[in-house]
Amino acid sequence: MFNNEIFRQAIKSVDFLQFHPVDESKPLQISYYSCLVDAEKVNQYLLPGIQENIDRLGQLSDIKGFIPFDEVTVIADTVEVVDKLMKGYVIIQFEGDDLHYLLVNVNHASMGHRKSNETENEFSVIGPKVGFVENIEVNIHLMRQQINTPALILEQITVGALSNTKVVLAYIDGVTNPRHIETMRQRLQAIDFDVVFDSSQLTQIIADHTKTPFPLLVTTERVDRVIFAILSGQVAVLSDGSPYAITAPSTLLDFFVSAEDYYLPWILASFFRVIRIMGVIFSIIASPLYVSILTYHFEVIPESLLQPLINSRIHVPFPPVMEVIFLEITIELLREAGARLPSKIGQTLGIVGGIVIGQASVQAAFTSNILLIIVALSALASFTTPIFNMANTIRLLRFPFILLAAFWGGLGLIVGLVVLLGHLMRLKSLGMPYLVPFFPFRTGHTADSFIRLSYKHTANRSQFLKPLSKKRYTPDKESIEND
Structure with a gap:
């Protein structure tokens, strides 16, 4: 038998x-x-x-x-x-x-997987377009193609009581600090979950803090971004069935760094990075500042702008906070509808819907022309972040700031910024402070932060990661005259 x-x-x-x-x-x-x-x-x-x-x-x-x-x-x-x-x-x-x-x-590993592996959400004009797919074997192959050394260590961990999902922990032996490796390994092994569908679930389960809207681990679909993170001394996590990889520990500035920054001349890359950061700040405070000024602080409005503001709002029956919330929710509805519909229909809805609803709202005296411009620019600025998870956080932060500005004006804005800064100072990613190298402040680590200096000045790995090998490469010290 x-x-x-x-x-x-x-x-x-x-x-x-x-x-x-x-x-x-x-x-x-x-x-x-x-x-x-x-x-x-x-x-x-x-x-x-x-x-x-x-x-x-x-x-x-x-x-x-x-x-x-x-x-x-x-x-x-x-x-x-x-x-x-x-x-x-x-x-x-x-x-x-x-x-x-x-x-x-005799498993059929390729069955059901897409053939194209171009990046969809982290597109770049310059540089490779290769992204991860849902097959972890293919993803490991893509990483091995870029890092041709036995020092690239891949550890397999099984996660999910019912799914038994294969998860791979990747790092460079002799570069990555063993503390980061052991911390990530322990958190993955301690997961008690039934089914793991995507890496985004893992980021929520293993994150240091759960009561925060900020993403504490970078999730990316770009192979080159993961390779750069590993070479810098971070660890990466790949999950079978997910086209996204996790890199950790991460800092706040990591979410504003685009892979394209390293393919452009450093002056252009630094300019675009500064524009990106300033755009996010503008996206958070522009609408609340409008509410604060029109509700409590008329005296700060220049005389040259006072008349256009009066003409713009003369027929609007609602207070500034109501028209701001109305427009912000309208923008969010358009974005959600455009994201859920097929791509061509979604693009048409976003363009036509935005124009029609915006123009109709102004003509119906639901909102003013000036506020419509401010809200539209804020929405555009929130999407300048390369990582989509951070863009969602930026969009969410506008609403509590709008309410604080409506209740307490400029004081409410200051209180909100202080609370936000205090919250960021408490956050950690894989045990490392979220605001490093600015808090705690680390000197000599600004070559690739708000701006990116030339490759001659970025040869050292970030020391706050405590890598075992401090040098990434040796800059060419020979002068042009000696060529």
Whole structure:
């Protein structure tokens, strides 16, 4: 008799196949999930190899010589048998032998995965366009192509009680601080979750703080961004089934750094980075400042702007805070609708809807022309951040600031900024302060912060990461005159 107790739950599924490869008179049984294996490999190579040599089989290990597969092993651990069965292995067993099982790897890893791996949410004009896909083996291959050294260590951890999702921890041996590696390893191993669908779930589970709207770990779909983070002394986490990787520990400035910054001349890259940061600040305080000034601080309005403001609001029956909230919610509704609809329809809705609703709101005296411009610019500025998670946080922060400005004017804005700064100072990413190198202040770490200096000045790794190797490369010290 065959030991089918280990397949007790599997036989209830319609996609689980269990049969004799020749006939029932031959004491051999094959078991596998049809949805996980490559049917072509099974039908053209595995079954013919067994059927043609069935009379020459004395024990399970003899099958290795008859089938053209590299990964063929005989094991006795029934727990591992079930685990491999769920990974796309074929299980072969002899009748009456409950101690030995032959495992053949014929999984169809590429089934259901998209072929294109171009970046969609972190696009850059200059530089590579290669991004991660949902297949972790492909993602590891893309990383190995860029880092051709055995020092790139990949540790596999299984996460999810029901999904048994393969998660890979990546770092550079001899560069990354062991403390960061051990901290990330412990947090991943301590996860007790049923199913892990995406890396974004892991970032929420392993984050240092859960009661914050700020993302504490960078999630990116760009291969080059992950490679740069690893080479800088950070650790990366890849999850099977997710096209995004996690890099940690992260700082606040990491969310405003674009991969394109390193492909442009440093003067242009620094200019765009400053514009990006200033745009985010403008996005947070522009609408609250409008509410604060028109509600409490008329005296700060220059005389040249006073008349246009009066003409713009003369027919608006609502207080400034109501018209600001109305427009902000309208912008959010348009953004959500555009994101959920098919791409071409979403683009049309965003453009046409924004123009029509904006113009109609002004003509109906729901809002003023000046506020419409301010809110539109704030919405645009919030999307200048390269990481989408931070853009969502920036959009959310505007609403509490608007309410503070409506209640207490300029004082409310100052209180909000102080509370926000205090909150940021308390945050940590993988045990490292979120505002480093500015809090705690670290001298000599501003070469790649608000601005990016030339490559001659960015050879050192960020010392607040405490890397084992401080130099990333040695700048060329030869002068042009010696060429």
